[in-house]
Amino acid sequence: xxxxxxxKRLPGFTLDVSWEADDPVxxxxxxxxxxxxxxxxxxxxxxRPDRGRIALNGxxxxxxxxxxxxxxxxxxxxxxxxxxxxxxxxTVEGNVAFGLRSRPREERIERTxxxxxxxxxxxxxxxxxxxxxxGQQQRAALGRALAVDPDLLLLDxxxxxxxxxxxxxxxxxxxxxxxxxxxxxxxxxxxxxxxYQLADRIxxxxxxxxxxxxxxxxxxxxxxxxxxARLIGVRNLLRGTVLKATLEIIQLRWRGQTxxxxxxxxxxxxxxxxxxxxxxxxxxxxxxxxxxxxxxDPGHHMNVMEGEVVGELDQGTTWTLLFRVxxxxxxxxxxxxxxxxxxxxxxxxxxxxxxxxxxxxIHRGSIQVLPSE
Amino acid sequence: xxxxPLWLSLRVSLAATALTLVVGIPVAWLLARKPFPxxxxxxxxxxxxxxxxxxxxxYYLLVVIGGQGPIGRLLAAVGFELAFTWRAAVLAAAxxxxxxxxxxxxxxFETVDQRLEQAARTLxxxxxxxxxxxxxxxxxxxxxxxxxxxxxxxxxxxxxxLMVAGSIPGKTQTLPLAIYDQVQAxxxxxxxxxxxxxxxxxxxxxxxxxxxxxxxx
Numbered sequence: 172x173x174x175x176x177x178x179k180r181l182p183g184f185t186l187d188v189s190w191e192a193d194d195p196v197x198x199x200x201x202x203x204x205x206x207x208x209x210x211x212x213x214x215x216x217x218x219r220p221d222r223g224r225i226a227l228n229g230x231x232x233x234x235x236x237x238x239x240x241x242x243x244x245x246x247x248x249x250x251x252x253x254x255x256x257x258x259x260x261x262t263v264e265g266n267v268a269f270g271l272r273s274r275p276r277e278e279r280i281e282r283t284x285x286x287x288x289x290x291x292x293x294x295x296x297x298x299x300x301x302x303x304x305x306g307q308q309q310r311a312a313l314g315r316a317l318a319v320d321p322d323l324l325l326l327d328x329x330x331x332x333x334x335x336x337x338x339x340x341x342x343x344x345x346x347x348x349x350x351x352x353x354x355x356x357x358x359x360x361x362x363x364x365x366x367y368q369l370a371d372r373i374x375x376x377x378x379x380x381x382x383x384x385x386x387x388x389x390x391x392x393x394x395x396x397x398x399x400a401r402l403i404g405v406r407n408l409l410r411g412t413v414l415k416a417t418l419e420i421i422q423l424r425w426r427g428q429t430x431x432x433x434x435x436x437x438x439x440x441x442x443x444x445x446x447x448x449x450x451x452x453x454x455x456x457x458x459x460x461x462x463x464x465x466x467x468d469p470g471h472h473m474n475v476m477e478g479e480v481v482g483e484l485d486q487g488t489t490w491t492l493l494f495r496v497x498x499x500x501x502x503x504x505x506x507x508x509x510x511x512x513x514x515x516x517x518x519x520x521x522x523x524x525x526x527x528x529x530x531x532x533i534h535r536g537s538i539q540v541l542p543s544e
Numbered sequence: 545x546x547x548x549p550l551w552l553s554l555r556v557s558l559a560a561t562a563l564t565l566v567v568g569i570p571v572a573w574l575l576a577r578k579p580f581p582x583x584x585x586x587x588x589x590x591x592x593x594x595x596x597x598x599x600x601x602x603y604y605l606l607v608v609i610g611g612q613g614p615i616g617r618l619l620a621a622v623g624f625e626l627a628f629t630w631r632a633a634v635l636a637a638a639x640x641x642x643x644x645x646x647x648x649x650x651x652x653f654e655t656v657d658q659r660l661e662q663a664a665r666t667l668x669x670x671x672x673x674x675x676x677x678x679x680x681x682x683x684x685x686x687x688x689x690x691x692x693x694x695x696x697x698x699x700x701x702x703x704x705x706l707m708v709a710g711s712i713p714g715k716t717q718t719l720p721l722a723i724y725d726q727v728q729a730x731x732x733x734x735x736x737x738x739x740x741x742x743x744x745x746x747x748x749x750x751x752x753x754x755x756x757x758x759x760x761x
Contacts, residue, residue, distance in 0.1 A: 215662075215666050216665075216666075217662050217665065217666070242665070243662070243665040243666045244665055244666075244668045244669065244670065246666070247668075248666055249666070250662075250663065250666040252659050252662075252663060254659075256657065256659040256660055256662075256663045258660060258663075258664075258678060259682070260681045260682055269664065269667050269669070269677075270667030270668050270669070272669065272673070273668065315663075315667070316666075316667075319667055319668060
């Protein structure tokens with residue numbers, strides 16, 4: 172259980188964050204310069220916060236109220252730095268054994284051997300970091316941190332030093348290693364896919380503050396604000412006017428249409444009519460209504476509207492259609508209203524390339540309404 | 545041919561270099577790593593011996609350690625004689641050369657990625673252990689280069705030495721002082737030999753240094 176509540180002022184930047192997590196892997200996600208690495212440094216004792224409290228499993232690392240400030244040496248954390256920071260003058264073996272100096276010689280050798288074997292570094296003991304591939308360096312850095320049997324593993328942008336193809340492969344390997352060693356981990360990344368794949372809980376950072384901390388699927392489907400939605404790359408982020416709100420549904424006016432959305436049961440959110448609210452619809456959840464099947468099914472088709480495909484992007488196996496709703500008034504984007512994503516197969520069967528006028532429907536459960544800011 | 549000045553110079557320079565290392569390395573590390581009040585003053589102070597006229601330095605040093613000086617009297621009280629002994633020559637050579645070591649070592653320490661030291665901290669190693677296991681091994685080139693330069697500079701120390709140790713033949717007359725003496729006495733042949741030896745020693749050291757620098761760690 173990591174519990175952290177700290178303030179740190181730097182010239183031109185203030186970190187003021189508070190979060191708690193009991194999950195195996197916590198991802199700190201946000202744009203660069205948001206304070207994620209600074210948080211990690213405070214956790215590890217490399218930077219001293221101005222105020223606050225940091226504790227791990229009830230062990231207090233820092234508490235400005237009682238004057239506790241454990242040095243990094245006493246915190247028992249495994250820190251994997253961005254770019255790995257392996258000791259260039261030591262071999263892989265020397266790096267892995269570095270934190271074991273105070274242990275008896277036999278234990279030191281045995282433990283180093285075990286770590287090297289488990290991380291697939293056997294045979295590379297005598298190599299220097301400069302002679303290793305990106306993946307081997309990552310494993311050596313993990314090995315160095317894991318060798319001391321830390322209470323918590325800290326990973327700072329573990330994959331940012333790598334090229335895209337290697338990155339995906341090493342992301343899987345990293346996930347496997349974290350799970351296998353069963354170490355509680357805090358991971359810093361600016362890549363949502365990385366955070367989503369590796370972490371159980373995601374803490375969203377922006378400008379030195381935490382915008383949201385939630386289990387990862389909750390974050391993806393229920394961002395609590397427009398800012399979070401923007402940071403996690405939500406594509407159809409739109410704005411409508413409330414017509415009616417009950418505990419079950421919210422009716423919104425948007426582009427001359429009346430949309431009905433499920434009110435999030437967890438939020439008890441009752442904005443008064445006339446409120447302007449952000450909402451979003453994932454492009455994969457907008458459906459084209461087939462013209463070869465007569466009649467609308469009211470249980471199936473909701474929030475039906477008509478419009479034109481005004482542009483498209485070939486994504487390979489999927490196509491993104493840029494859709495303009497047939498209604499007067501300002502568009503929600505420069506030249507279109509909605510992005511719709513369909514599989515290439517559907518694109519071909521429906522002959523979208525030829526046929527540009529469509530009716531679309533959006534299920535009310537697919538419209539996520541965000542609280543206004 | 546009397547080679548005493550050569551042996552004395554080598555002995556004095558070795559002792560001075562040792563003294564320089566003991567004092568200079570911690571100072572260089574402090575300057576490179578720790579912000580503290582008076583840091584800028586200390587940094588300026590370390591450059592003083594490079595830019596002040598040696599005779600001025602020598603003069604003030606003599607004022608301090610001479611028979612009437614505060615430290616000189618203190619030492620005399622415990623029966624230790626410093627001024628006009630070979631030990632004064634060591635002190636003179638150390639003061640004349642320490643700036644070279646400090647500047648070089650400081651630059652070396654500054655280029656060591658501090659994240660490596662931080663990594664060592666999170667791995668439980670003490671500051672003392674980190675210095676020996678990480679900082680110094682990564683900055684050894686600069687430290688070694690500074691050491692060799694300081695040794696060569698100590699070999700050539702003239703002005704400060706003359707002021708505080710004198711030029712007593714067979715006692716405090718180092719190689720540069722002997723050469724000067726012989727030129728004054730118009731013994732050009734002997735001056736020539738000593739000068740060649742001085743060039744040889746320094747050239748060998750610098751050559752050896754450049755060979756060592758090719759090693760990795």
